[in-house]
Amino acid sequence: MRKALAAGLLSLCGIAATAEPLVLAALGDSLTQGYGLVEEDGFVPQLTRWLDAQGVEVKIINAGVSGDTTAGGAARVGWTLTPEVDGMIVALGGNDVLRGIDPAVSKSNLEKILTEAQTAKVPVLLIGMQAPGNYGADYKQAFDAMYPDLATQFGTLYAPSFFSGLQADGDPGAVQTYMQPDGIHPNARGVALIVDDLGPAVLDLIAAAKQRQ
Incomplete structure (x- = not known):
């Protein structure tokens, strides 16, 4: 809407307005x-190239901060959601698990x-994470369930796991082939x-963002 108003003003002034690409913010760690x-x-440049190959022009702001928890994301989401942002990817929680933070x-x-995104009328793709079993079954159940629960509560788009693409062949042992030596972060492959x-879920986010323009 904000971009449409700006384009309309330019048109009224007799200036040719060029459509701006959609802007997504990737809020994560x-x-x-x-x-x-x-x-x-990295994730953002590779995703940008993937979308370009689909014929989709989009600018993705890399709002990932190494070591960030959900608390850090909550603290900075306000200034991440600038007026230019049309949609947001949220991928946080891995560091909460590493620190054993209460789900x-x-x-x-x-x-x-x-809530901040909802107030700003910015559609969200929420990407889930899964806790390991070493904190106990109750912890894992509570942590894993919060993502689909929140997606339902806020009506966001939802992807069950950031890492599900590494398990496409069904061989858990093959996952390490695609990880860096620390066993936590993926390599380029x-x-x-x-x-x-x-x-595909990001394409759905882009479609939702276009509907709100």
Whole structure:
């Protein structure tokens, strides 16, 4: 709407208005930021190229901060959602698990992020994470469930897992082939598989953003 008003004013002034590409913000942690990779191999650049190959022109703001938790995302979502942002990808929670943060706290932080987006009328693609079993079954159940619960509550688009693209062949052992030596962050090949898996959901986000323009 804001972009449409600006284009209309330019038209009234007799100035040819060029349609601006959609702008997405990718709010996340090191997985979004591209930790351990050269810039062009990171999630945002690879996703941008994937979309370009689909004939979709879009600008993606890399709002990934290495080491960030859901609390960090909640603290900075306000200034991430600038007027130019048409849609937002939210991929946070991995560092909450590494620190053993109570899932109820993580869920509250994600609620703040989604509330900010809802207030700004910006559609969201929420990407889930899964907790390992070492914190116990109750922790894992609460953590894993918060993503689909929040997607339903706020009516967001939803992708069950950031890493599901690495498991497409059904061989859990093959996943390490696509990881960096730390076993936490994907390598360039892994990011490519992740982008292939999440790309269709991002296309849905872009479609939702266009409907709101």
